[in-house]
Amino acid sequence: MASSLPRAQLSVVIGGHVDHGKSTLVGRLLADSNVLPEGRLEQVRSLCERTGRPFEYAFLLDALKDERAQGITIDTARAFFRAPKRDYLLLDAPGHVEFVKNLVTGASRADAALLVIDAQEGIQDNSRRHGYLMSLLGIQQLAVVINKLDLVGYQEAAFRALAEEYTRFLAGIGVEPVQVIPASAREGENLVGRPARMPWYQGPTVLDLLDGFLPSRPAVEGPFRMPVQDVYKFSGDGDSRRIVAGTIESGTLRPGDELVFYPSGKRARVRTLEAFPGPAPAALGAGCAAGFTLDEQLYLARGELATRAGEPRPAVSLRLRAGIFWLGRRPLVPGRDYLLKLGTARVPMRVVAIRQSLDAATLATRAPADSVARHEIADCILELARPLASDSVGLSPHTARFVIVDELEIAGGGLVHEALADPQMPVREKVLLRNYKWETSFIPAERRSERYGQRPTLVLITGPRETDRKHLAKALEARLFDTGRVVYYIGMANVLYGVDADLAREAANRAEHLRRLAEVANLLLDAGVIVVVSAAELEHEDLDLIRTAAPPDRVVTVWLEAAGQSGVRADADLILDAGAPLDAQLERLEALLVGRGALRDVS
Ligand code: GDP
Numbered sequence: 001m002a003s004s005l006p007r008a009q010l011s012v013v014i015g016g017h018v019d020h021g022k023s024t025l026v027g028r029l030l031a032d033s034n035v036l037p038e039g040r041l042e043q044v045r046s047l048c049e050r051t052g053r054p055f056e057y058a059f060l061l062d063a064l065k066d067e068r069a070q071g072i073t074i075d076t077a078r079a080f081f082r083a084p085k086r087d088y089l090l091l092d093a094p095g096h097v098e099f100v101k102n103l104v105t106g107a108s109r110a111d112a113a114l115l116v117i118d119a120q121e122g123i124q125d126n127s128r129r130h131g132y133l134m135s136l137l138g139i140q141q142l143a144v145v146i147n148k149l150d151l152v153g154y155q156e157a158a159f160r161a162l163a164e165e166y167t168r169f170l171a172g173i174g175v176e177p178v179q180v181i182p183a184s185a186r187e188g189e190n191l192v193g194r195p196a197r198m199p200w201y202q203g204p205t206v207l208d209l210l211d212g213f214l215p216s217r218p219a220v221e222g223p224f225r226m227p228v229q230d231v232y233k234f235s236g237d238g239d240s241r242r243i244v245a246g247t248i249e250s251g252t253l254r255p256g257d258e259l260v261f262y263p264s265g266k267r268a269r270v271r272t273l274e275a276f277p278g279p280a281p282a283a284l285g286a287g288c289a290a291g292f293t294l295d296e297q298l299y300l301a302r303g304e305l306a307t308r309a310g311e312p313r314p315a316v317s318l319r320l321r322a323g324i325f326w327l328g329r330r331p332l333v334p335g336r337d338y339l340l341k342l343g344t345a346r347v348p349m350r351v352v353a354i355r356q357s358l359d360a361a362t363l364a365t366r367a368p369a370d371s372v373a374r375h376e377i378a379d380c381i382l383e384l385a386r387p388l389a390s391d392s393v394g395l396s397p398h399t400a401r402f403v404i405v406d407e408l409e410i411a412g413g414g415l416v417h418e419a420l421a422d423p424q425m426p427v428r429e430k431v432l433l434r435n436y437k438w439e440t441s442f443i444p445a446e447r448r449s450e451r452y453g454q455r456p457t458l459v460l461i462t463g464p465r466e467t468d469r470k471h472l473a474k475a476l477e478a479r480l481f482d483t484g485r486v487v488y489y490i491g492m493a494n495v496l497y498g499v500d501a502d503l504a505r506e507a508a509n510r511a512e513h514l515r516r517l518a519e520v521a522n523l524l525l526d527a528g529v530i531v532v533v534s535a536a537e538l539e540h541e542d543l544d545l546i547r548t549a550a551p552p553d554r555v556v557t558v559w560l561e562a563a564g565q566s567g568v569r570a571d572a573d574l575i576l577d578a579g580a581p582l583d584a585q586l587e588r589l590e591a592l593l594v595g596r597g598a599l600r601d602v603s
Helices: 022-032 040-051 058-064 097-105 125-136 156-172 206-212 425-437 445-452 469-482 492-496 507-526 540-549 582-595
Strands: 009-016 072-075 078-082 087-091 112-118 141-147 179-182 225-233 242-247 258-262 267-274 289-294 305-308 315-326 338-342 345-359 376-390 401-406 409-420 458-462 487-490 530-534 555-561 574-577
Touching (some): 009 125, 022 058, 022 141, 022 206, 040 058, 097 409, 112 156, 125 156, 141 156, 179 206, 315 425, 338 376, 376 409, 458 540, 469 487, 469 582, 487 492, 492 507, 555 582
Parallel strands (some): 009 087, 112 141, 141 179, 487 530
Antiparallel strands (some): 078 087, 225 242, 225 305, 258 267, 267 289, 338 345, 338 401, 345 376
């Protein structure tokens, strides 16, 4: 049957404990779907008779190995066959390192998984391990076949008890099976035709089950996702266009689309699509290298993720639960510094917990584990140094996939299962909405920078209570002002009794006080101003909060140390000794600002 239209193909992984009937199920499925070359079944049967071996449907797979017959191809770990509805690629039980690696890296794809359990033997190690592996690999559809029902007299009660037990296990690892069905692969009960010996059963057959799996959505049909690779600026002839460039991972893009960039939450509309060379295309889709201009002059950094407003949003978080496959010679260990690369984002990362690990070859499990060895796949909680925009593998696998770099080498890959809440989440959500709603003026930030000869920067001066931070902050303001800078010192009281007048000054409101302070500073930063703030004893969490509400790359932190003491609490960019002469302190502060590119024309 030659057809010019490509037939739909679905890849299904078949898992389960050894001897529970996986090969029998595949062999019998082929035999009963009439795809075997003519006479082949009889050939295998008579060979068995001649050699005095009982016939096994699994032998069919061996007999067909490396043979390319019409509608069926079988090799070591895969069986391809044409069913009436569509083509199937059945992948063998996944006890292979390459299998895991290819699925984690996206080199191969599995649309669904089928787990086979022996009704008599019940749930065994690999029944559980395979189920767990499928969930770590992000396979979204999993169905269970309770096989060998003939050995338990086709009893409904036996089937129900096992189905319930295994569903409970799956629920514990966050998986809900699409279906659990009874069968006898050897007897051909409920494989392709309706079962004759299980009148109590009205549900789907194994083939119905396969036909019911949904194909993975092609990338182009997913939500729009484009990691920003670069922003190119035109210069000269009054052309101030900026082209945002990257490769579209999923979805499509058209002029007029409203985009939201994450993690910043900034928003603008696509003005034009650009092509080099050639005319601008009307639309671009997944897989395309894209360039576009926006109707607003946004400051966008590489690593932002472009998405379309109104479509499912990516998560922005400092904590992720992910399945990690490790390839490094040195094991992955909690507490060590790694770099996580997702799209064009690069974020320092640490593992805070390894909930369970699984050896990809032997499927041996350890839970919880203190490290992830080479060729293990593990369920980990990651903590990131900066908020990252990511999708869960269920929503958009293309932007759920990441690699881990250990000392410049790619040492692992992973899949984001979910973004977890982190302490800054409530404030971040407010900031995302603020940035989404933000109205940009006609004056781009760059033009303000050029005129003022500075880049807006928030200088936070903190330290122990007994140091005179306020004096230093005011002196810095005066010095910068005298050298022609646009600078403003925000007195804490000015905010406390003004913007914060409705907030009681109690510990429970500390985060809200800081958020409002950062919002005020953020407005001044947007105006192009260098802002100086002094506050006593800011802790790491306080700084994290301020860096969530104000642009983190525009914040510098200075710790003013009490004379002769040490005990720095905040992660300071500069530590000053309160005992040193004021001029010397100011010079060091100025040098810090020059180093940060805040003071443009100071040599
Ligand atoms: P695999 O290791 O999971 O691929 O298991 P096989 O397909 O090789 O089957 C292992 C053994 O179980 C073989 O001897 C099969 O004949 C037998 N078997 C498979 N399915 C059934 C079944 O439905 N009923 C019975 N009684 N035996 C089965």
